Amino acid sequence: MSRVVALLAAALLLAGAAGCGGSGAEPGAPQGATLVLDFVPNAVHAGIYAAEEEGFYRDAGIDLSIRQPGESSDAPKLLAADRVEFAILDIHDLGIARERGLDLVGTMPLVQRPLAAVIARAGDGVSRPRDLQGHTVGVTGLPSDEAVVDSEVSADGGDPNAVKRVTIGFNAVSALAAGKVDAATGFWNAEGVALRRQDVPIRIFKVDEYGAPPYPELVLVASRRMIERNPELVRSLVEATSRGYALTVRDPRRALDVLLTAVPNLERADQQAQLDALLPDLHPVPFDPDTLRAWARWDLEHGLLERPLDVRAAFELGLAP
Numbered sequence: 315m316s317r318v319v320a321l322l323a324a325a326l327l328l329a330g331a332a333g334c335g336g337s338g339a340e341p342g343a344p345q346g347a348t349l350v351l352d353f354v355p356n357a358v359h360a361g362i363y364a365a366e367e368e369g370f371y372r373d374a375g376i377d378l379s380i381r382q383p384g385e386s387s388d389a390p391k392l393l394a395a396d397r398v399e400f401a402i403l404d405i406h407d408l409g410i411a412r413e414r415g416l417d418l419v420g421t422m423p424l425v426q427r428p429l430a431a432v433i434a435r436a437g438d439g440v441s442r443p444r445d446l447q448g449h450t451v452g453v454t455g456l457p458s459d460e461a462v463v464d465s466e467v468s469a470d471g472g473d474p475n476a477v478k479r480v481t482i483g484f485n486a487v488s489a490l491a492a493g494k495v496d497a498a499t500g501f502w503n504a505e506g507v508a509l510r511r512q513d514v515p516i517r518i519f520k521v522d523e524y525g526a527p528p529y530p531e532l533v534l535v536a537s538r539r540m541i542e543r544n545p546e547l548v549r550s551l552v553e554a555t556s557r558g559y560a561l562t563v564r565d566p567r568r569a570l571d572v573l574l575t576a577v578p579n580l581e582r583a584d585q586q587a588q589l590d591a592l593l594p595d596l597h598p599v600p601f602d603p604d605t606l607r608a609w610a611r612w613d614l615e616h617g618l619l620e621r622p623l624d625v626r627a628a629f630e631l632g633l634a635p
Contacts, residue, residue, distance in 0.1 A: 360572070361560075
């Protein structure tokens with residue numbers, strides 16, 4: 315279910331992705347750093363924009379540039395090439411990047427549970443995941459979608475091979491609303507919220523309720539080289555971002571106002587509904603090693619990873635407060 319896309323446009327790189335550590339800056343001046351989001355800004359990023367607006371990054375000595383991914387941006391490669399300092403990645407993409415030889419490290423979880431789900435039209439005979447046998451499920455075409463469907467159906471005692479799958483891209487909302495599929499993979503905080511706002515009757519089966527561990531879906535990531543070269547910058551950014559998410563949980567209205575001011579093309583009602591759904595899982599807490607190991611086993615079991623992942627190498631377990 316990854317939403318991370320492939321290579322920031324040249325203008326983006328020239329405009330904001332210059333080097334690590336603020337080389338050449340005056341003593342005491344803020345260090346410049348670039349953070350690439352995983353997707354277009356939305357409620358899940360409210361803590362980042364809140365931290366920026368409230369001056370938490372500035373207080374930490376960081377001049378942060380927040381960038382949206384371009385149509386052809388590959389955040390893992392940008393991190394590995396020192397073209398940007400930080401990125402938000404789907405946890406599965408972090409694991410895959412490491413298997414491809416990119417020494418990237420998760421420094422902080424943004425969301426404390428998976429966002430992936432199978433969303434089924436209510437009234438179509440699907441009241442639980444095993445009922446998907448014999449029904450049509452729309453998938454994006456990403457391997458993580460197959461893992462979600464397999465996990466949910468098998469955990470509920472069904473046969474995943476009996477599910478009819480059709481690739482619909484990222485069109486779950488329109489496909490379900492039009493009745494083109496009986497169910498589709500999606501994010502419960504995005505597609506699930508959008509469908510309910512359209513009064514489409516649905517049932518949402520969250521993957522961590524059917525087979526998957528409660529892994530953190532989105533992770534703040536830096537390269538190992540960056541962490542070793544400038545640990546204070548990494549630590550400071552994690553602390554400031556944690557403050558932003560703590561503020562979001564404490565005062566969601568303020569955080570939403572900040573997000574909408576920074577990204578005025580967002581629709582308030584949509585983002586309010588998404589933030590309301592996310593709030594219980596936005597608390598800034600450290601990575602849990604046992605949960606990460608369970609996630610790595612789940613990814614391996616479902617073919618998202620080809621070999622066991624060294625969790626202690628892939629995550630900084632002591633950074634997030």
